[in-house]
Amino acid sequence: MSILETRDLHKWFGGLHVIDNVSLALEPGEIHCLIGPNGAGKSTLFRLILGEHDPTSGGIFYEDQEITREKAFERIRRGISVKFQVPGIFKGLSVRQNLRIALQHHRTPAELNDEIDRLLEFLKLTSAQGQTAGNLSHGQKQWLEIGMAIALKPKLLLLDEPTAGMTPDETFATGEMVQALNRDGVTVLAVEHDMAFVRQIAQRVTVLHFGRVFAQGTIDEIVANDEVASIYLGEAAAHA
């Protein structure tokens, strides 16, 4: 049984065919990276999975139950969680308050503070907990949002360019965070441009091109694929 499956998914924006017959199945417990050139439809696919857009046709299944028409918050309650490309945090509130809002849904007041402390430590934000979230460094904001996403104890975590704008050290630390979560059983689907990061974490890779699934396999298979290199990896592989 796959944890998440899209079946024959299509999305048209007017005359633009953004998602073209995408069938993707995520195995429970894997780290799956979604790569592809700009405009390949990666973010749109994310928004379809989250329920922020409705697909034109096709179905989305979570643990074999159809969720195609469910609202975003209903999917979240099933065990899907997301970290956006631009840090989606509560900028005007303190770091601690950000995490409290993410955690309060699920816990009694007594457990809440302990859980916030534990999460702050995991995110390396303990000393910054009193700060206004909008004043954090870019990398810290990304971590805070990852923290809010994992506070829900998701079974499936969606990461949209989690390392965008991070220094190489921060990127590596983020990779370790993702792997630590995965060891605890969290399935991860990540959109990522940074090939070093993909190499670090990915167990399987899907290449999206013009809204279609272009290739799928391990990172080594994808890198060895000449066609993929020609559309996308050529430039990135040279840097890696």
Add this chain to the structure above:
Amino acid sequence: MARYSKLRNWLSLLEGPQTWGRGRVFWAGFLLVVAAASAYPLFADGYDVGNNVYFFNWTFMALGLCLIWGYGGALSFGQTAFFGVAGYAYGILTINFGDAYGFTLIALLAAVGIAALLAAVLGYFLFFGRISGVFLGIVTLSVTLVLERFMAQTAGPEWRIGSARLNGFNGMGSMPSLTIPWPGGDIVLFPDVALYYVTLGLLVLVYLGLRILVNSRFGNVLVAIRENPERAEMLGYDIRKYQLGMFLIGSALAGLSGVLYTSWGNYITPSSMGMTAAALPIVWVAVGGRSDLTATLLGTLLVLACFQALTIYGSQYALVVMGILLVLTVLLVPKGVVLGLASLASRLFSRGKQGATSP
């Protein structure tokens, strides 16, 4: 025992990240202010005391707007719609059924309930239709202006509900004041000392209740929606329900203002729902500081007092000055005058304490 600890949990929410003021000093100050307000009638003429209840009447509407706009991030221009609906409802009910057997109190609850019902219907379409930002302001403003226009054309004798004439622009008058049934004879709350204490008590209750509300889980979600609705939804919250709840409570408080005002002056007019009236709550709340209940409350009383003084000496120009005040506040202290002063004071205070070590 369990009930006791639950109560303690509730009371602990009087302080929290969403409200300014905590600790002994703040609450000592709070008690001092309440004591001073309670002592005021002892030193003043009953007529003046009754007149000054006028200021308290508006604060409920301001606190409601503070909840909707300051905490929930939705600028509602329609507080006066609920104010007017509840005011007229109170008038119609009490003119028809009188003030015996404590009926005015039932009318108060019913009138606030009618305003809340209207808010529920309007709020459902607004929030479940995902209307936000400037469009929310436009729709709510339209509602209050439509109600004003409608009530203004009800001058003819055919516009009556039971024995209550609506009276168009002349306004509806001569409804009974709120009356508390009492064994030794009913207490009629004319604009006098008794009404002052009742209104003050209500204000303290509402203020404390709202402090608990905004620091509760519900309040946490409200500010989350204000900061980033998409993220709030992606934490699994059905934000539409929270927004509807906030709109309902805030609008009901505007309704409470409407009833208190109508009972206080035995009079309500369509202009209470007009353009000028609709803009004033925005001014009070913005000038005081919309993101905090205490700042809103103090700011509202301050602006009302200034406005009153201006009306006496400057008559028509008072509104122009109000407009200028709003523009200046938005430009110079966007957080609001009370919050701006508070943060200035705390900066000066901490600089004084740290001395030369501060940068």
